[in-house]
Amino acid sequence: MGAVKAMGTIWVVAATGIAGSVMKILGGVLYGSNTLFVDALTSVANMASLISILWFRRLAYTPPDSDHHFGHERFEYIGVLPMLITYGFVAGLSVARLYYVREYRVELNAFYLALAAMLMYGVAVASSRRAPPSLRAYGAFTVSELLEGLVGVVASLGGALYSYLVDYGGAVLLTSYIFYEIYEEGRRLSSFMADEAPPLEVYERVVETAESMGYNVESLRLRTIVPGRYHGDMVLQPKSTAPSDLRELRRVLQGRGVDVCIETEKLNS
Known part of the structure; x- marks a missing residue:
C-alpha cells in the first residue's frame, strides 16, 4: 500500500510539473509573453536536469564492485554535466530570442496562464514533501520555479496592461538567472573535480x-x-x-x- 501511495504522489508531482511547463509555453508562444517563454525554457531545463540527477543518484547507491572498490557515490555528480549542457542550450535560445526582439504585444491571457502555472507548481511543491526521499530534490527545483513564476505573473500582467518593456525586462531578469545557475552548478562541479578537503x-x-x-x-x-x-x-x-x-x-x-x-x-x- 505504501509503494502504491508513493507512486501516486510521484505521478501527481510529475503531472503538475509538466502541466505548469505547458501553460508557460502556451503563454509565451500564443499570447506573446517573452517572460513566460524564457520561464518555460527554464522549466523544461529543470525537468530534464531532475531526471538526470535522479537517474545518477539511483546509480550512486549501487554497492561496490570490481571496478568501483569504494562504491558509486560520485556518480551523483555526473548528473551535473547534463544539467550544465541543458542550461547552456536554454540560455542560448533565450539570448537569441531577446536579442532579435522588436516591439510586441502581450495579451492578458498570458497573465492568467502564468497564474495557473504557479498554482500547478505550488501543488507540485506540496506533493513532493510527501514523496520518497529521492524525489524530494524536486521540491528544491520547484521552489525556484515558484519564484520565477512570480516574476512571470508580474511581468506578463505589466506587459499586458502597460508596456511590452515590462515583460521584456522580466525575460532579461530570468535569462540572467539562468547564467547564474550555470555559474553555481559549474562552481560546484569544479569543487568536486578539484578534490577539495572536507570542512x-x-x-x-x-x-x-x-x-x-x-x-x-x-x-x-x-x-x-x-x-x-x-x-x-x-x-x-x-x-x-x-x-x-x-x-x-x-x-x-x-x-x-x-x-x-x-x-x-x-x-x-
Missing part, C-alpha cells in the same frame, strides 16, 4: 574521536567523496599501553561517514 569540523570530529579512544593523531588526510562521506588515511600514536582496539575506532568513524586507513606508531618510551 574543518570533519577533521576536528575525527581527532576528537581518536583521542577519546586513547590515540594521538600524528597525521590525517581526508578527501570528500560526497558531502557526508569521506575517505583518507591517518597515523596514530597510542597514549598508553592499552588503547582501544583499532577496529573499534575504525567502525566508529565509518558510522560517522569517515572511512580511513589507519597506521600506528610505537608508543614513545
Whole structure:
C-alpha cells in the first residue's frame, strides 16, 4: 500500500510539473509573453536536469564492485554535466530570442496562464514533501520555479496592461538567472573535480574521536567523496599501553561517514 501511495504522489508531482511547463509555453508562444517563454525554457531545463540527477543518484547507491572498490557515490555528480549542457542550450535560445526582439504585444491571457502555472507548481511543491526521499530534490527545483513564476505573473500582467518593456525586462531578469545557475552548478562541479578537503569540523570530529579512544593523531588526510562521506588515511600514536582496539575506532568513524586507513606508531618510551 505504501509503494502504491508513493507512486501516486510521484505521478501527481510529475503531472503538475509538466502541466505548469505547458501553460508557460502556451503563454509565451500564443499570447506573446517573452517572460513566460524564457520561464518555460527554464522549466523544461529543470525537468530534464531532475531526471538526470535522479537517474545518477539511483546509480550512486549501487554497492561496490570490481571496478568501483569504494562504491558509486560520485556518480551523483555526473548528473551535473547534463544539467550544465541543458542550461547552456536554454540560455542560448533565450539570448537569441531577446536579442532579435522588436516591439510586441502581450495579451492578458498570458497573465492568467502564468497564474495557473504557479498554482500547478505550488501543488507540485506540496506533493513532493510527501514523496520518497529521492524525489524530494524536486521540491528544491520547484521552489525556484515558484519564484520565477512570480516574476512571470508580474511581468506578463505589466506587459499586458502597460508596456511590452515590462515583460521584456522580466525575460532579461530570468535569462540572467539562468547564467547564474550555470555559474553555481559549474562552481560546484569544479569543487568536486578539484578534490577539495572536507570542512574543518570533519577533521576536528575525527581527532576528537581518536583521542577519546586513547590515540594521538600524528597525521590525517581526508578527501570528500560526497558531502557526508569521506575517505583518507591517518597515523596514530597510542597514549598508553592499552588503547582501544583499532577496529573499534575504525567502525566508529565509518558510522560517522569517515572511512580511513589507519597506521600506528610505537608508543614513545
